[in-house]
Amino acid sequence: MAKWLDNAVFYEIYPQSFQDTNGDGIGDFQGIIKRLDYIKELGCNAIWMNPCFLSPFGDAGYDVADYYTAAPRYGTNEDLRRLFEEAHKRGMHVLLDLVPGHTSVEHRWFQESMKPEKNEFTDRYIWTDNIWESPENMGCLRAISDRDGAVALNFFSCQPALNYGFYKITKPWQQSPEDEGPKATLNAMMDVMRFWLGLGCDGFRVDMAGSLVKNDEDGKGTIALWNKVRAFLDKEFPEAALVSEWGEPDKSLQGGFHMDFLLHFGPSHYNDLFRCEHPFFSGEGKGDVSAFVQKYKENYEKSEHKGLICIPSGNHDMDRLARILSPEEIKIVFGFLLSMPGAPFIYYGDEIGMRYIEGLTSVEGGFNRTGSRSPMQWDSTTNAGFSSAAPEKLYIKMDASADRPTVENQMADESSLYHEVQKLIAVRQAHPALLSKGEIEFVYAEENEYPLAYIRSCEQEKILVIVNPADREASFTSKLTTDLPDTSATEVIYSYQAVSSRIGSPSCARKEGDAFVAPPCSVSFIKLPF
Numbered sequence: 185m186a187k188w189l190d191n192a193v194f195y196e197i198y199p200q201s202f203q204d205t206n207g208d209g210i211g212d213f214q215g216i217i218k219r220l221d222y223i224k225e226l227g228c229n230a231i232w233m234n235p236c237f238l239s240p241f242g243d244a245g246y247d248v249a250d251y252y253t254a255a256p257r258y259g260t261n262e263d264l265r266r267l268f269e270e271a272h273k274r275g276m277h278v279l280l281d282l283v284p285g286h287t288s289v290e291h292r293w294f295q296e297s298m299k300p301e302k303n304e305f306t307d308r309y310i311w312t313d314n315i316w317e318s319p320e321n322m323g324c325l326r327a328i329s330d331r332d333g334a335v336a337l338n339f340f341s342c343q344p345a346l347n348y349g350f351y352k353i354t355k356p357w358q359q360s361p362e363d364e365g366p367k368a369t370l371n372a373m374m375d376v377m378r379f380w381l382g383l384g385c386d387g388f389r390v391d392m393a394g395s396l397v398k399n400d401e402d403g404k405g406t407i408a409l410w411n412k413v414r415a416f417l418d419k420e421f422p423e424a425a426l427v428s429e430w431g432e433p434d435k436s437l438q439g440g441f442h443m444d445f446l447l448h449f450g451p452s453h454y455n456d457l458f459r460c461e462h463p464f465f466s467g468e469g470k471g472d473v474s475a476f477v478q479k480y481k482e483n484y485e486k487s488e489h490k491g492l493i494c495i496p497s498g499n500h501d502m503d504r505l506a507r508i509l510s511p512e513e514i515k516i517v518f519g520f521l522l523s524m525p526g527a528p529f530i531y532y533g534d535e536i537g538m539r540y541i542e543g544l545t546s547v548e549g550g551f552n553r554t555g556s557r558s559p560m561q562w563d564s565t566t567n568a569g570f571s572s573a574a575p576e577k578l579y580i581k582m583d584a585s586a587d588r589p590t591v592e593n594q595m596a597d598e599s600s601l602y603h604e605v606q607k608l609i610a611v612r613q614a615h616p617a618l619l620s621k622g623e624i625e626f627v628y629a630e631e632n633e634y635p636l637a638y639i640r641s642c643e644q645e646k647i648l649v650i651v652n653p654a655d656r657e658a659s660f661t662s663k664l665t666t667d668l669p670d671t672s673a674t675e676v677i678y679s680y681q682a683v684s685s686r687i688g689s690p691s692c693a694r695k696e697g698d699a700f701v702a703p704p705c706s707v708s709f710i711k712l713p714f
Contacts, residue, residue, distance in 0.1 A: 186425040186442050188277055191619050192527040193609055195228040198500050199236050199258055200579045201559045204571035209578045213259035217270050224274050227609030232389045235281045240290050242342035243549040247288035251376040268384030277386035284373045285392045286338040286345050294344050298329035307365025310336035310347045313357040348396040351405030361397055361405055374416050387425030394430035403435040414440025433493050434486030443492040443526055448502050453479050459503055465517050467705055469654025473636050477629035491525030498531040504556050507540035512682040515604045516653045519707030522608040523649045525624050533560055535605045536589045547580050563592035611678045617642045627662050634658035635702040646712040650693040652702035659701040678709040
């Protein structure tokens, strides 16, 4: 089921900022269709598109007002259907962003739930019994209608939480997942999924997938909920893919998700890699990868070595890689991302090193995230080819730098980040061990040390990956290095070394005695004897 995920490389599109074709300053479906060939040429064969449904856009579309209607600023349902069709013609798949945890306050379900008279939507959201009682550990709205009670929120005040029940009930107003209200909510969400799968979408990336059932510390209630969804999909849409924003693959995979999306918050230590004071992938060589690897290994064991943990280059909620790392350092980042298990996710523009735009006023609930959501930079024409609108009408301001990276100038430069990413994707697709389900064994990942080394393997091949972002040579010794007699039987299938580090230095990792030595600022893929 969903076999296409086995070799999927995703490209995340933030539709507001990707390509505007009607000159209103906001990206649209026709713009995405226009750029499908670009995405395919890069090597990506799957797309995750952020929410594109009718919304007041208080949270960039994560506040849905109607799950069944495309946001008019992007186009029509028919335009979205055509996008699916055009992607399929190119052998590509499209995941929509499903937001099952909350809606906008403007959603008809919520408008009906606010009425004091009982109706079919009364229990669609989480309400307390009286205006003076707040839901536990959640924000709330109160005195917004004649209905007595306070309604729970997910994050923003415009996003009331949908009711899927409470695993542990501690208050009279809390309902079980098996009560009629929570069951109706789940059925309504499955109807939404059924609708868009019927129109041709290939599945969903599910926002906050692990948070639906409340008071569910061990996730058992939420796992049971998603198993019901899995049964429905297996029966009606067996090829539909589900990727979770959960961050706990042992739970999400039990719940029937095909893959889990690594979170940039919580216990993953993901930010140790790219976004901290001393990231591991900085050339200064002061980072630490060990805590990340330890947590990854724990999740790998818990999920029975399935390794289906998706690691993104970034997304709409994170700082751009280029805010901290140089283009040369980002090339090494992609050497890592495109050689790990699970489906890689490339955030639009990361493949050309788009920058975080400092000092922007918040747009649609972006706040500090707004600087990572600026328009895609295509070429040297007005608004970098994103839009024909007047600059002041752009959804978010462009990078105004004279040296801003563009697709046009990166394509013209054979040594660019774009071409390195394209090359890495091709190497990944050519080697089964590097694909989503290939196994991983970490060979070297010591505290405050470089390099990082791991073996990817499958029935056909074994590939040693050695990643050394530091600006100095680094070596390691392990059972692998002592057992391997020499490197004459190995094949280097990919190597990269930063330009500034090449003078007088080998470009690929090599065996010296009982150790492997990695050149400064380098990444190497070495095919081992099998």
